[in-house]
Amino acid sequence: MQRYSAFSLFSEALRGHTGWERAWRSPEPGGFYDIIIVGAGGHGLATAYYLAKNHAARSIAVLEKGWLGGGNTGRNTTIIRSNYLQDDSAAIYEKARSLYESLSQELNLNLMFSPRGVMMLAQTHHEARGYIRIANANQYQGIETEYIPPSRVKELCPIISIDGPRYPILGALWQPRGGTARHDAVAWGYARACCSLGVDIIENCEVTGINRDAGGVTGVTTTKGDIGCKKLGIVVAGHSGKLASMAGFRLPIESVALQALVSEPVKPCLDVVVMANTVHGYISQSDKGELVIGGGADGYNNYTQRGSFLHIEETVRALVETFPIISRLRMLRQWGGIVDMTGDRSPILSKTPVPGIFVNCGWGTGGFKSIPGSGWAMAELITLGEPGHLAAPFGLERFREGRFIDESVAAGVAH
Amino acid sequence: MLKFECPYCHCGVDETELVPGGEAHIRREGPGADDEAFEKYLFLRENPVGVHFERWRHAFGCGKWFHVARCTQTMEVFGTYPAQTLEPPRPIQKAVNSRRAG
Numbered sequence: 001m002q003r004y005s006a007f008s009l010f011s012e013a014l015r016g017h018t019g020w021e022r023a024w025r026s027p028e029p030g031g032f033y034d035i036i037i038v039g040a041g042g043h044g045l046a047t048a049y050y051l052a053k054n055h056a057a058r059s060i061a062v063l064e065k066g067w068l069g070g071g072n073t074g075r076n077t078t079i080i081r082s083n084y085l086q087d088d089s090a091a092i093y094e095k096a097r098s099l100y101e102s103l104s105q106e107l108n109l110n111l112m113f114s115p116r117g118v119m120m121l122a123q124t125h126h127e128a129r130g131y132i133r134i135a136n137a138n139q140y141q142g143i144e145t146e147y148i149p150p151s152r153v154k155e156l157c158p159i160i161s162i163d164g165p166r167y168p169i170l171g172a173l174w175q176p177r178g179g180t181a182r183h184d185a186v187a188w189g190y191a192r193a194c195c196s197l198g199v200d201i202i203e204n205c206e207v208t209g210i211n212r213d214a215g216g217v218t219g220v221t222t223t224k225g226d227i228g229c230k231k232l233g234i235v236v237a238g239h240s241g242k243l244a245s246m247a248g249f250r251l252p253i254e255s256v257a258l259q260a261l262v263s264e265p266v267k268p269c270l271d272v273v274v275m276a277n278t279v280h281g282y283i284s285q286s287d288k289g290e291l292v293i294g295g296g297a298d299g300y301n302n303y304t305q306r307g308s309f310l311h312i313e314e315t316v317r318a319l320v321e322t323f324p325i326i327s328r329l330r331m332l333r334q335w336g337g338i339v340d341m342t343g344d345r346s347p348i349l350s351k352t353p354v355p356g357i358f359v360n361c362g363w364g365t366g367g368f369k370s371i372p373g374s375g376w377a378m379a380e381l382i383t384l385g386e387p388g389h390l391a392a393p394f395g396l397e398r399f400r401e402g403r404f405i406d407e408s409v410a411a412g413v414a415h
Numbered sequence: 416m417l418k419f420e421c422p423y424c425h426c427g428v429d430e431t432e433l434v435p436g437g438e439a440h441i442r443r444e445g446p447g448a449d450d451e452a453f454e455k456y457l458f459l460r461e462n463p464v465g466v467h468f469e470r471w472r473h474a475f476g477c478g479k480w481f482h483v484a485r486c487t488q489t490m491e492v493f494g495t496y497p498a499q500t501l502e503p504p505r506p507i508q509k510a511v512n513s514r515r516a517g
Binding site: 239241242250251252253254255298299300301302303304308309310342343399400401402 | 464469
C-alpha cells in the first residue's frame, strides 16, 4: 500500500497527481475465508484490522451490502468521549478514546482527531449531582474529567447563555481529552490499513443467508454467491436483528432513527463540543464552519433513515435557548441513522447460540466514539472464542441474568 | 409526522399527542416463569423490517393505550385498534395482507 506523507504529496504534485493508487483494493470474493465480518462500517473494519494486526489472522473478508462506511459511520455527529459512570463502559470507551489519539499515525491517514474537549451541561440539580458523581467515578477509573462551575463554562464557550430562563446552567462535566474526528476518514483509514494487511473488503455484497450445520456456522450466502468460513462476525448495527434471524436466534434490540443536522457554515464561534442532555441537544462546529447538531432518538421502530420533524424542532428549540446567537442560522442538511438500542443502553459483544458466530451490536447512539475499542475487543473475542476483559461484561447472557450495565440512567439520551 | 386514528376518540391524532410504547401482543409470563421466559418477555423483540404491531398511548388526549399496525420501512399505517386483544383483529390482518402479499 502506498504510504501517504508530505514527501509523497510533494512528489505527486510535481507530476500532476497522476500516480495515486486506489486507497483500497476491490477484490471479488474468494470461496472460503477463516473469518468473515459482515458490515464494513467503522466497527466491522476495526474488527478486521485488529484481527489481522493483533492476532495475525490472515484469511479475512469484510462483506458490505452497500458502500464502505455508508451506514452510521457516515451519519453520526463525530463526538468522542469516555466519561461514563459504569466501570465496564468506561473501560471500553476509554480504550477507544486512547486509541483514537494515535490512530492517524498508526493508519497513515489524517483522521482529523481533535481533542477539543467535551462539555456536558448540568441544567437541573439532579443532573448536577449525577455529573459530580460521574466525575468522582471517572477519577477512580483513571479518566480525566472534572465538574466545572458556570463561570468556567462561559470561559470555555463564550457564546453560551448561562442564565437562560428555563434551564440555567449550573455547571458541567468537562472532559478535556474528548473531542471529534473526521468520521468517514475513520472508515477509510481502517479500510486502507486492512487492505495492506491482506483483508478482502467486498462492497455491494449483501448477505442473504447464513449457512450452518450441527457443528456451527459454515458460511454465508450472498448476492455474489456462497462464501465459506470458520467464524462469522456480525457487525451491522441497526440490521443485526435481521442477520440474527437468518442464523436462527433473536437479539434484545430495537432499531430506531437518530437524527442529525448541520447549519450553514459560519466563522469559528465554538471550539468545544457541548452536550445539553436535559433539553436534548448537542452541538459542535466542523472545520468547514457548519454547526453539527444532534438530538434525541425517535421512540419507535424505524428503518427509513429519516427521523421525525418533532425531534428536529425539539433539538433546535433547545439549542436556540442555550445559544441565542444561533437563532437566525439556516439549516443546510438533515439525515437519520438507524441505531440499535438495547434495554440497558449498553452494547453487545458476545458469543451467540450458534458456535462460530459472534455479534457486535447494540452501540445505539454511541457507536462512533467506540469504534477502535469495539474492534479491539471484538477481534479478541473472535480469535479466542471467548471474550477478553473488555468484552466480558457485554455478553448476551446479561439480559437473562439481570446483570445490566445500566447506562440509560447515566446517559438516557442520545450520546 | 406520523398520524393515526385513535380507536377510542375516533379522530386523527398527530405524533406530538402520542407516546410510543414498543411492540404489541407481548404476553407476560406467569408466576414461576424461568429466567429465559422473562428475558423473552422483557427484552427480546421482533424488530422487523416491515410490518410492526406496536403500542401507542394517546397521552395528550384520552390517555388510553391502543395498537397500530405500521410498516417500519415505508411508514405506511395499516390501521389502529383497541389494546384489549391478544392478536391483531381480522380487518387489520386483512388490510396488512392485501398490501403485503406473503
